[in-house]
Amino acid sequence: MKRDIIALSTAAALATVLLFVPMLSHGQESDADKAKAAKAAAKAKNIARALEENSRQLTLFDRQGKVIKVVGERAIYNQPSISPDLTRIAVIRQDLENETADLWVISIETGAGTKLTKSKSREPVRSPVWAPDSAWVAFAAQRDSYDGIYRVKADGSGTEELLYKLPGAGTVPTDWSLDGKYINYYVSQLGDNILYALPLEGDRKPVVVARSQSEIVAARLSPDSRFLGYRSNETGRNEVWVRAFDPANPDAPARKWQISDQGGLGMVWWRRDGRELYYFAADRGIMAVSVSTSPTLEFGKPKLLFKAPNTIPNGPNAAPGNLGSVSRDGERIVFSLPPAPRLQQLTMFDRTGKVVRTIGEPAQIGQPAFSPDGKKLAFVRNNIEAGNANIWTVDLENGKETQITNDSFPHNNPTWSPDGKHIAYQSNRGTYTSIYWRSSDGGPEEMLFRYTPGAGLGLTDFTPDGQHVLFDGGAILMAARLEGADPIARKAIEMSREEYEVGFGRVSPDGRYISYGSTESNNRIEIFIRPFDLAKAALADEGKVQATKDGPGGGNIWRNDGKEVFYARSEPGSEEVELKSVEVTPGPAVQVSEPKLLFKLRDVAGGNTKFISPDGQRFVFAIRQPAR
Amino acid sequence: MTPRLPARFALATPLVLAVSITATAHHNMSAIFDFNDRVTVSGTLTKIDWRNPHIEFLVDTKSASGDAETWKYEGPAPFFFRERSVGKPDFEVAIGKPVKVEASRARDGSRWGLLRQITLPGDKVVSACPQNC
Numbered sequence: 001m002k003r004d005i006i007a008l009s010t011a012a013a014l015a016t017v018l019l020f021v022p023m024l025s026h027g028q029e030s031d032a033d034k035a036k037a038a039k040a041a042a043k044a045k046n047i048a049r050a051l052e053e054n055s056r057q058l059t060l061f062d063r064q065g066k067v068i069k070v071v072g073e074r075a076i077y078n079q080p081s082i083s084p085d086l087t088r089i090a091v092i093r094q095d096l097e098n099e100t101a102d103l104w105v106i107s108i109e110t111g112a113g114t115k116l117t118k119s120k121s122r123e124p125v126r127s128p129v130w131a132p133d134s135a136w137v138a139f140a141a142q143r144d145s146y147d148g149i150y151r152v153k154a155d156g157s158g159t160e161e162l163l164y165k166l167p168g169a170g171t172v173p174t175d176w177s178l179d180g181k182y183i184n185y186y187v188s189q190l191g192d193n194i195l196y197a198l199p200l201e202g203d204r205k206p207v208v209v210a211r212s213q214s215e216i217v218a219a220r221l222s223p224d225s226r227f228l229g230y231r232s233n234e235t236g237r238n239e240v241w242v243r244a245f246d247p248a249n250p251d252a253p254a255r256k257w258q259i260s261d262q263g264g265l266g267m268v269w270w271r272r273d274g275r276e277l278y279y280f281a282a283d284r285g286i287m288a289v290s291v292s293t294s295p296t297l298e299f300g301k302p303k304l305l306f307k308a309p310n311t312i313p314n315g316p317n318a319a320p321g322n323l324g325s326v327s328r329d330g331e332r333i334v335f336s337l338p339p340a341p342r343l344q345q346l347t348m349f350d351r352t353g354k355v356v357r358t359i360g361e362p363a364q365i366g367q368p369a370f371s372p373d374g375k376k377l378a379f380v381r382n383n384i385e386a387g388n389a390n391i392w393t394v395d396l397e398n399g400k401e402t403q404i405t406n407d408s409f410p411h412n413n414p415t416w417s418p419d420g421k422h423i424a425y426q427s428n429r430g431t432y433t434s435i436y437w438r439s440s441d442g443g444p445e446e447m448l449f450r451y452t453p454g455a456g457l458g459l460t461d462f463t464p465d466g467q468h469v470l471f472d473g474g475a476i477l478m479a480a481r482l483e484g485a486d487p488i489a490r491k492a493i494e495m496s497r498e499e500y501e502v503g504f505g506r507v508s509p510d511g512r513y514i515s516y517g518s519t520e521s522n523n524r525i526e527i528f529i530r531p532f533d534l535a536k537a538a539l540a541d542e543g544k545v546q547a548t549k550d551g552p553g554g555g556n557i558w559r560n561d562g563k564e565v566f567y568a569r570s571e572p573g574s575e576e577v578e579l580k581s582v583e584v585t586p587g588p589a590v591q592v593s594e595p596k597l598l599f600k601l602r603d604v605a606g607g608n609t610k611f612i613s614p615d616g617q618r619f620v621f622a623i624r625q626p627a628r
Numbered sequence: 629m630t631p632r633l634p635a636r637f638a639l640a641t642p643l644v645l646a647v648s649i650t651a652t653a654h655h656n657m658s659a660i661f662d663f664n665d666r667v668t669v670s671g672t673l674t675k676i677d678w679r680n681p682h683i684e685f686l687v688d689t690k691s692a693s694g695d696a697e698t699w700k701y702e703g704p705a706p707f708f709f710r711e712r713s714v715g716k717p718d719f720e721v722a723i724g725k726p727v728k729v730e731a732s733r734a735r736d737g738s739r740w741g742l743l744r745q746i747t748l749p750g751d752k753v754v755s756a757c758p759q760n761c
Contacts, residue, residue, distance in 0.1 A: 142757070146757075454659060455681075473681070474681025474705070475680040475681055475705060497679050497680060498679060498680060499679055499680070499706050499716065500706070501680060501705075501707060502680075
């Protein structure tokens with residue numbers, strides 16, 4: 001029913017917009033007015049679609065997993081938290097229209113919501129925690145360039161009160177002590193993971209509760225403040241731990257207990273009497289652990305209460321704590337339930353946009369990339385149950401699929417080596433993002449290049465001789481020569497580092513040119529083609545040509561004879577993708593034709609991979625399927 | 629632990645085609661700079677490098693003992709400023725003029741900082757937050 005209301009609201013909003021636009025056109029409307037109206041209509045459409053696909057339903061469960069209540073209207077909610085008196089849910093609600101995220105309190109009985117904060121764009125509120133008397137909610141927010149911990153009355157009266165202006169960043173309040181005197185918060189930076197207690201009386205000088213070299217995410221003190229429950233990756237996997245805590249000597253080595261053994265994602269919630277704690281496991285399980293203190297402290301074996309609905313993301317690196325929490329009495333669990341994810345169908349088109357065939361079954365799938373001989377596709381498939389995304393290939397002749405990667409690391413931008421024997425991809429692992437490859441029939445992983453710690457990269461291509469990989473790094477065109485046996489010793493080559501943004505570098509099949517995206521001409525990404533020194537992986541100073549003027553959104557793919565470059569574009573806010581190409585005439589001064597429209601498509605998902613066959617005759621997209 | 633992912637340059641299309649060139653961090657900011665160690669320096673802006681993945685500039689000042697010293701600062705990507713209607717010319721005209729810079733200092737204790745806020749001549753305040761805060 002609620003879903004129907006949203007659908008109607010969305011339809012009504014769209015209808016309003018669509019009606020509004022023609023009405024305006026009857027008057028003496030200027031071009032500027034028309035453009036403004038079109039922009040507003042496009043924004044309304046985008047918001048409606050984003051709401052339809054992403055809005056979540058606050059849902060209250062009991063310990064057996066039975067739905068007790070569906071609360072309030074659908075919206076984009078995060079970090080729901082049940083009040084200690086069990087009457088309300090504090091939650092962060094995003095406003096797509098104004099691009100803000102504010103704190104709301106929703107009545108469990110009536111579903112009525114009260115907005116407690118009024119934030120500016122880029123100053124989102126986060127991490128609400130309830131006072132033990134349910135009268136206040138504390139939260140973190142950035143205001144005028146500073147992080148702060150604030151509190152506000154839960155009934156909506158009064159204004160927010162700054163409790164502490166923080167010298168650091170990335171602050172996460174986790175709890176309000178049962179005696180009401182402290183708010184705990186943690187700050188997690190490299191080598192600097194600290195849990196603080198902020199006194200609400202006196203000088204409000206934060207006290208260090210715990211400090212750790214490894215992550216101590218989601219740390220919460222037991223009600224008697226003798227133990228600290230937290231999530232840590234110190235074993236190489238996220239698990240839940242408890243350690244003894246001496247407030248007089250918080251940094252002293254302390255006995256600790258590993259609570260979860262099959263992956264624990266946090267958060268840790270203690271029951272009000274301290275006799276039970278709860279956490280989310282890596283398989284969507286909501287786990288309860290009994291705690292006894294007599295005659296000695298003992299933790300029971302984790303017991304599954306129930307498994308969260310499968311629209312809650314899972315896997316070893318998921319953060320279900322953003323979407324759910326456990327009440328103080330341990331009897332209620334609230335989730336902000338996302339809708340079922342839309343699936344995609346790999347679909348092949350010809351140059352006129354006619355469907356040639358579909359490939360495989362609908363799934364969460366994307367980033368299709370043709371092999372150099374055009375006979376196979378590599379793609380990324382998200383396993384919804386396992387919560388990971390791995391690279392697969394499919395043989396286009398017999399439909400046989402082969403899994404290339406099989407682990408929980410992220411894998412993106414599958415890119416075939418020029419000889420078709422390997423598939424490279426980028427993967428972020430801890431501090432590093434690196435480029436790896438495996439043989440195209442699966443096989444051991446080999447690192448090709450590791451980038452600067454903390455820096456992201458986007459793999460875009462190999463040079464045709466296979467001697468370099470090309471990638472984007474911080475809006476710079478980069479390459480790395482695949483020389484020597486030690487990938488860590490390979491250095492990044494800055495091919496183009498500019499005031500404007502450059503990226504998506506792809507070398508022509510003969511190695512004489514590079515095409516890439518750049519914002520230099522009109523603050524939009526346009527495709528440029530430029531002579532290229534294959535041996536040095538260097539851009540020539542002379543001979544640069546701007547190939548497009550209509551703001552491509554992706555593509556930049558060479559036909560295998562080097563005489564055509566394809567790209568995809570769409571009008572801002574439009575769901576329609578235009579597939580276009582330019583003809584390229586090589587020479588000392590490369591020439592490009594006017595862009596030519598090939599066809600238009602809707603509901604396209606994809607990625608910046610080589611989704612066009614080497615001969616330029618086939619186009620494969622992941623086409624989004626109707627909502628389930 | 630997580631790389632800071634600052635300003636994103638994106639075309640105004642919502643499609644899932646690759647539509648953005650992201651000015652991501654070039655290194656792990658929190659590993660290099662101590663967000664809890666803030667320094668404010670008043671001096672003369674002497675040089676700027678307005679390029680991706682982040683701008684850099686130099687400020688000459690004098691230490692408490694009167695010795696000349698040069699501070700080097702790292703800011704967000706040019707796009708971050710462009711999005712806030714601040715551009716290279718705003719900094720270029722300030723070269724040779726007094727500025728005040730608040731930054732998070734490098735963990736190695738050198739005269740190197742991650743820009744939080746700069747006050748340009750005419751009391752024009754340019755903040756690098758939330759990216760660098």
